[in-house]
Amino acid sequence: MSDLRDLYQEVIFDHNRHPRNFGPLPGANRHADGFNALCGDKLSLNLKVEDGIIREARFEGSGCAISTASASLMTEALKGRREAEVAELFEGFHRMVKGEPYTVEMGKLAVLAGVSEFPARVKCATLAWHTLNAALHQADQPVSTE
Amino acid sequence: MFDPHLWRRQFPILERKVHGKPLVYLDNAATTQKPLAVLDAERYYFEHFNANIHRGVHALSQEASEAFEGAREKIRAFLGAAHVEEIIFTRGATEAINLVAQTWGRTHLEAGDEILISAMEHHANIVPWQMLCEATGARLKVIPMDERGVLLMDQADHLLTERTRLVGITLVSNALGTVNPVAEIIRKAHAVGARVLVDGAQAVAHVAVNVAALGCDFFVFSGHKLYGPTGIGVLYGKKDLLTAMPPYQGGGDMILQVTFEKTTYNQIPYKFEAGTPHISGAIGLGAAIDFVRSVGLENIAAHEDRLLQEATERAQRVKGLRIIGTAPGKASILSFVLEGIHPHDIGTILDNEGVAIRSGHHCAMPVMDFFSLPATARASFALYNTLEEVERLFQAIERVQKLFLS
Ligand SMILES: Cc1ncc(COP(=O)(O)O)c(C=O)c1O
Numbered sequence: 001m002s003d004l005r006d007l008y009q010e011v012i013f014d015h016n017r018h019p020r021n022f023g024p025l026p027g028a029n030r031h032a033d034g035f036n037a038l039c040g041d042k043l044s045l046n047l048k049v050e051d052g053i054i055r056e057a058r059f060e061g062s063g064c065a066i067s068t069a070s071a072s073l074m075t076e077a078l079k080g081r082r083e084a085e086v087a088e089l090f091e092g093f094h095r096m097v098k099g100e101p102y103t104v105e106m107g108k109l110a111v112l113a114g115v116s117e118f119p120a121r122v123k124c125a126t127l128a129w130h131t132l133n134a135a136l137h138q139a140d141q142p143v144s145t146e
Numbered sequence: 147m148f149d150p151h152l153w154r155r156q157f158p159i160l161e162r163k164v165h166g167k168p169l170v171y172l173d174n175a176a177t178t179q180k181p182l183a184v185l186d187a188e189r190y191y192f193e194h195f196n197a198n199i200h201r202g203v204h205a206l207s208q209e210a211s212e213a214f215e216g217a218r219e220k221i222r223a224f225l226g227a228a229h230v231e232e233i234i235f236t237r238g239a240t241e242a243i244n245l246v247a248q249t250w251g252r253t254h255l256e257a258g259d260e261i262l263i264s265a266m267e268h269h270a271n272i273v274p275w276q277m278l279c280e281a282t283g284a285r286l287k288v289i290p291m292d293e294r295g296v297l298l299m300d301q302a303d304h305l306l307t308e309r310t311r312l313v314g315i316t317l318v319s320n321a322l323g324t325v326n327p328v329a330e331i332i333r334k335a336h337a338v339g340a341r342v343l344v345d346g347a348q349a350v351a352h353v354a355v356n357v358a359a360l361g362c363d364f365f366v367f368s369g370h371k372l373y374g375p376t377g378i379g380v381l382y383g384k385k386d387l388l389t390a391m392p393p394y395q396g397g398g399d400m401i402l403q404v405t406f407e408k409t410t411y412n413q414i415p416y417k418f419e420a421g422t423p424h425i426s427g428a429i430g431l432g433a434a435i436d437f438v439r440s441v442g443l444e445n446i447a448a449h450e451d452r453l454l455q456e457a458t459e460r461a462q463r464v465k466g467l468r469i470i471g472t473a474p475g476k477a478s479i480l481s482f483v484l485e486g487i488h489p490h491d492i493g494t495i496l497d498n499e500g501v502a503i504r505s506g507h508h509c510a511m512p513v514m515d516f517f518s519l520p521a522t523a524r525a526s527f528a529l530y531n532t533l534e535e536v537e538r539l540f541q542a543i544e545r546v547q548k549l550f551l552s
Pocket of ligand 1: 240
């Protein structure tokens with residue numbers, strides 16, 4: 001039986017109640033909107049990228065605890081990272097929440113590993129990451145997790 | 147005295163456990179569970195007379211055709227339609243609405259005409275009309291509602307004009323539970339010469355319907371929300387309208403004669419039933435209707451009203467809970483939000499307690515926009531739900547709040 005506490009860890013409640021890097025980002029040079037049609041979550045992500053390095057990442061929107069905490073944790077994890085690293089991190093994160101083996105060092109993102117016990121919630125956890133992908137590739141269309 | 151425990155025995159799935167706890171199935175507005183009578187009817191068909199219909203002289207085909215047409219007759223009687231050929235099998239409510247939009251709609255609408263729907267329609271009763279507007283230049287108008295989820299009928303009076311060709315209206319709202327005054331709408335629509343399509347998808351399992359008495363021009367529903375199989379649904383249409391409409395899809399069964407120069411279409415209902423239909427589904431739907439009639443729709447409605455009333459009273463005592471949809475005389479649906487907790491999180495935690503509800507926009511995004519919500523949690527009741535299950539629902543909601551707000 002999957003334990004709810006694996007999914008809803010204290011860190012996740014904390015980031016849900018007090019999301020980090022929440023709000024607009026003046027001077028952003030990368031942007032994308034994400035949308036989860038399943039639960040109606042909307043997420044707007046802004047980045048400041050200089051010399052291939054993500055200097056700032058902020059998000060706005062409304063979502064469930066998992067998608068809000070995931071976005072909050074992601075923006076923290078992104079700061080100072082090279083753009084080129086992101087694809088690998090996303091891949092690792094995706095594998096982690098799907099319960100597949102991964103090798104990338106996840107740091108604080110590892111609190112979301114419990115999502116793998118709740119397949120219906122994988123989309124919530126990855127919405128921010130899909131949106132990030134779109135922002136870095138400057139896709140015009142809002143992304144969805146479908 | 148109606149006893150849901152007796153009827154529960156007809157639904158084997160209700161015995162299963164979810165996450166180690168007895169299942170409490172409260173997602174009936176999405177789809178209902180199937181009684182043994184339906185499962186047996188489908189199985190019996192496959193085991194004893196599986197064959198294609200309307201085309202074989204052999205015994206099996208005869209028997210299959212009789213069972214299929216027998217189901218059509220059961221549906222006619224259930225809806226109170228005058229003629230059996232007014233009953234057309236479709237894949238579901240969605241396909242039935244699209245059929246009307248693409249056949250009747252395309253031959254009766256032109257630029258400047260108007261289609262009137264309501265603020266609480268399911269996407270299935272919005273998008274086909276938008277597509278039709280796109281194709282014909284007609285315009286879509288919307289009857290607004292108030293904060294309770296009650297249609298503003300005085301506004302409807304102004305929106306109904308001689309330009310209105312069609313009114314598409316749901317009898318019961320799947321997002322709010324509101325029962326709409328369709329008889330009044332039909333009367334007023336007919337007074338300006340408009341046709342009316344009633345979306346009965348959410349209604350037929352809870353409200354007795356008589357299409358002849360209502361006078362609606364079209365009525366649609368899906369079998370799977372009426373204890374029947376998925377993939378089978380019904381379009382009822384007035385005989386003269388159906389007869390004059392062009393066919394929907396082309397193929398076998400919908401023709402009388404085909405040459406490479408010219409094809410003569412079959413009569414209704416076959417004109418609209420191209421290809422091999424969902425034979426077992428139709429037979430299963432017939433069995434579902436027999437089942438509902440044996441339980442008695444009035445017994446079902448009274449029981450569900452009691453559950454809804456109890457649930458509503460419980461809900462009103464939960465701090466931070468807001469009921470979405472507070473129209474008087476609602477049918478079987480309790481939509482709600484909890485302060486500070488997203489409906490999707492509610493859904494996961496309830497599921498962990500064995501309680502299945504729906505969380506999301508319920509294919510009614512304009513309703514969510516109206517209430518400025520991304521989503522709601524929705525518990526919806528069926529004949530087999532019990533007061534104990536209502537209790538389990540609220541115990542689980544308490545658990546959600548404990549987990550999130552402590
Ligand atoms: C009011 C209403 N209309 C239409 C539909 C569409 O039914 P189906 O998906 O079975 O075609 C539904 C199903 O959710 C509904 O609740």
